[in-house]
Amino acid sequence: MSQVPRMPQEEEEEEEDELVGLADYGDGAESFSDGDPETGADEAFLDFSDPFNTEVKPRILLMGLRRSGKSSIQKVVFHKMSPNETLFLESTNKICREDVSNSSFVNFQIWDFPGQIDFFDPTFDYEMIFRGTGALIFVIDSQDDYMEALARLHLTVTRAYKVNPDINFEIFIHKVDGLSDDHKIETQRDIHQRANDDLADAGLEKIHLSFYLTSIYDHSIFEAFSKVVQKLIPQLPTLENLLNIFISNSGIEKAFLFDVVSKIYIATDSTPVDMQTYELCCDMIDVVIDISCIYGLKEDGAGTPYDKESTAIIKLNNTTVLYLKEVTKFLALVCFVREESFERKGLIDYNFHCFRKAIHEVFEVRMKVVRSRKHQSQMQKNKRATPNGTPRAPL
Ligand SMILES: Nc1nc2c(ncn2[C@@H]2O[C@H](COP(=O)(O)OP(=O)(O)OP(=O)(O)O)[C@@H](O)[C@H]2O)c(=O)[nH]1
Numbered sequence: 001m002s003q004v005p006r007m008p009q010e011e012e013e014e015e016e017d018e019l020v021g022l023a024d025y026g027d028g029a030e031s032f033s034d035g036d037p038e039t040g041a042d043e044a045f046l047d048f049s050d051p052f053n054t055e056v057k058p059r060i061l062l063m064g065l066r067r068s069g070k071s072s073i074q075k076v077v078f079h080k081m082s083p084n085e086t087l088f089l090e091s092t093n094k095i096c097r098e099d100v101s102n103s104s105f106v107n108f109q110i111w112d113f114p115g116q117i118d119f120f121d122p123t124f125d126y127e128m129i130f131r132g133t134g135a136l137i138f139v140i141d142s143q144d145d146y147m148e149a150l151a152r153l154h155l156t157v158t159r160a161y162k163v164n165p166d167i168n169f170e171i172f173i174h175k176v177d178g179l180s181d182d183h184k185i186e187t188q189r190d191i192h193q194r195a196n197d198d199l200a201d202a203g204l205e206k207i208h209l210s211f212y213l214t215s216i217y218d219h220s221i222f223e224a225f226s227k228v229v230q231k232l233i234p235q236l237p238t239l240e241n242l243l244n245i246f247i248s249n250s251g252i253e254k255a256f257l258f259d260v261v262s263k264i265y266i267a268t269d270s271t272p273v274d275m276q277t278y279e280l281c282c283d284m285i286d287v288v289i290d291i292s293c294i295y296g297l298k299e300d301g302a303g304t305p306y307d308k309e310s311t312a313i314i315k316l317n318n319t320t321v322l323y324l325k326e327v328t329k330f331l332a333l334v335c336f337v338r339e340e341s342f343e344r345k346g347l348i349d350y351n352f353h354c355f356r357k358a359i360h361e362v363f364e365v366r367m368k369v370v371r372s373r374k375h376q377s378q379m380q381k382n383k384r385a386t387p388n389g390t391p392r393a394p395l
Contacts (some may be wrong), residue, residue, distance in 0.1 A: 064139030251341035
């Protein structure tokens with residue numbers, strides 16, 4: 001963690017070039033970049049084996065008052081910390097930024113904004129922050145008095161909207177495990193009403209806020225995060241379409257495309273999602289990665305627990321088969337198949353092969369655009385420089 005520096009334009013551009021590293025399946029402490037991430041703008045790494053650089057990954061900010069649960073959410077979702085361990089997380093008393101950019105499909109930053117810090121603080125450049133942001137998650141502690149949080153939410157949303165009207169505003173009404181079902185609904189209604197009234201009073205009713213009831217003690221936090229991320233993926237309709245074609249041609253009941261590290265699903269077919277199905281998928285990913293970590297790595301610890309060979313079949317006692325296969329370095333397909341349909345595994349595997357190829361093509365198109373854009377900007381930079389590399393003097 002570190003104090004947020006004001007980033008000049010140059011650094012901001014460099015960050016766009018950031019490349020993803022190896023996936024992190026441990027507790028992940030080392031994957032956190034401390035303050036400014038080290039960027040490696042090496043074109044040579046931009047190959048097909050690494051198709052998801054930050055250009056195709058959504059950037060998400062996580063904000064909220066002190067002790068609202070931001071670090072806990074990030075640790076539980078992205079670093080497999082058990083919810084009980086978050087009790088020992090230390091609070092921070094200055095604005096902090098943490099990046100979770102190396103570990104998964106989701107490129108996400110946590111901005112810890114303690115309540116007393118205001119937007120006129122010259123030590124950070126909030127315009128730069130909001131300009132590059134896809135979604136702003138604002139965490140409200142539902143077990144606490146939320147009036148101050150609502151005031152801070154209003155200030156944050158209005159500031160962010162002015163800089164970047166395309167940001168998705170996602171409000172996590174958090175720690176709802178401590179509330180009864182009735183109380184949950186009532187709290188959500190009240191927060192929804194007050195937040196929207198504040199915006200209406202400011203003449204900003206066009207700002208849309210989405211609300212989620214979340215807790216780190218169940219899967220609700222993963223589900224909410226899945227929805228937040230899905231909204232940011234421009235290829236989502238294509239991914240859903242491919243999943244629909246795949247399941248209908250393979251006799252599969254349901255299929256999810258999962259980000260393996262975080263266990264959030266970035267797409268699913270158009271049949272409805274139920275919580276139990278989703279939880280089973282999460283459990284399966286845990287089992288696969290845990291077994292692989294324990295028994296799958298080489299003796300010197302080399303290799304990764306999730307690679308091209310990763311696949312798993314689990315037969316349940318209700319005639320359903322869970323089938324997991326690697327799609328990319330970050331993504332896995334998890335399917336629910338009836339036992340009788342699974343007899344045609346050859347067909348499923350063939351269709352999966354086509355599906356996987358199509359997914360890679362979808363992202364490769366994007367990568368081509370990114371590469372050509374980089375090439376163009378490099379050409380422009382070169383044009384501006386004289387043959388010995390010094391910048392041309394202004395005319
Ligand atoms: N009951 C419950 N407690 C939670 C939940 N999420 C976080 N907490 C607890 O809330 C406390 C504060 O969590 P943090 O993650 O440190 O909060 P933070 O927003 O990062 O706090 P600062 O670093 O001070 O900004 C911890 O004791 C967590 O265990 C939840 O879903 N339910």
